[in-house]
Amino acid sequence: MTLERMDIIVHTAADMDAAKKQLACNEYDLCFTDMKLPDGDGLNLIKHIQLHYPNTPVAMITAHGNMEAAIAALKTGAYDFVSKPVDLQMLRNLVTTALKLKHGETSQVERRSRDTLLGESEQMRKIRNKIVKLARSQAPVYISGASGSGKELVARLIHDKGPRADTPFVPVNCGAVPQELMESEFFGHKKGSFTGANTDKAGLFQAADGGTLFLDEVADLPLHMQVKLLRAIQEKSIRPVGAQTEVPVDVRILSATHKNLSQLVEAGEFRQDLFYRINVIELRVPGLQERKDDIPQLADHFLTKIAQQAGLEKPRLSNEAREALLNYSFPGNVRELENILERAFTLCEDDTINKEDLQLPADTHNHNHDIPMDDQPLDSFLGDQEKEAIQKALEQSKYNKTAAAKLLGISFRQLRYRLKKLGID
Structure with missing residues (x-):
């Protein structure tokens, strides 16, 4: 009754055999099934639909409080579950969401x-x-x-x-x-x-x-x-x-x-x-250690992003730097790669990132103790290191930014970018 009031055409089946016959003759946007059927159980019907009609979402109706049945249904491939007594507003919400799958309303984000x-x-x-x-x-x-x-x-x-x-x-x-x-x-x-x-x-x-x-x-x-x-x-x-x-x-x-x-x-x-x-x-x-073939593509992506944010030319990654990244164990994974490249972008000269600019630890497989992963997030840890180096350079140059940039071996524009990034006034 609730679904028909939503202008949805509803077919009913008394048991699993009848349901299979209905499925063979019609195309359905959504199926509701009870857990217990006269000639089987709802889990078997879910498996049947998954195998023969994979684009038809199935929602399981379970007894109140029977979370084991609900979880079993979800693990089998059910779209969602509804507990008895059925809350009609929740039923409407479930149906509205499920129908978007069939009607292609998610295509704009595909x-x-x-x-x-x-x-x-x-x-x-x-x-x-x-x-x-x-x-x-x-x-x-x-x-x-x-x-x-x-x-x-x-x-x-x-x-x-x-x-x-x-x-x-x-x-x-x-x-x-x-x-x-x-x-x-x-x-x-x-x-x-x-x-x-x-x-x-x-x-x-x-x-x-x-x-x-x-x-x-x-x-x-x-x-x-x-x-x-x-x-x-x-x-x-x-x-x-x-x-x-x-x-x-x-x-x-x-x-x-x-x-x-x-x-x-x-x-x-x-x-x-x-x-x-x-x-x-x-x-x-x-982890990045398990998919090292992806490092060159990720590095290129991050360098493009960092250069665009800074309004500067994208630097080139030297062969030695690329090799060093491929040999590094990356305990901080993709986030660490981005931070390393951001630091190297600041330090590099002539729009080329060399191995030294990466500042990777010498021991690439046993250096986890050097980075306090549990006590402080990696990006925060590296940011603190950069901030300390920049502040020292500013103090030595009596807050002359051009002179501080020379002390750090970077351009004035790169220093200005780092000051803004790290929130240094």
């Missing part, structure tokens, strides 16, 4: 992902292909990989290529939110609910309503927030701090961390039920 997620290695081609498939689902995706490997970029692509592309993508670094403010940040609060709550405030879930919430460094969530997050994901509703009732939210959850969540679960530092819930599908992003 730019080739190889232009965004760079690299022609076999690993990157597989990831781009998987992103297209994951974008067609609403299943939670857990993106694993080392720091700086591009996990947020992958999450943005999954969002941009799916039916939620024209809705908000809200990233949050779970480790950067103070514990005492965490519940309010995620779920919002009502005026007067605590000291300083002078107005109602919407949380991150509400900001992402209709879109995607990306939980970066999800391993950093304290245990008490893991419980609340699990409930919000399972119930598809939140309760703002100080509120008496829950508010329904329509949010797709993507999460990531550079830590080993399985080990944290075993150590009792991360809830197994939450891990089970967010890790419906895992997508591992390889």
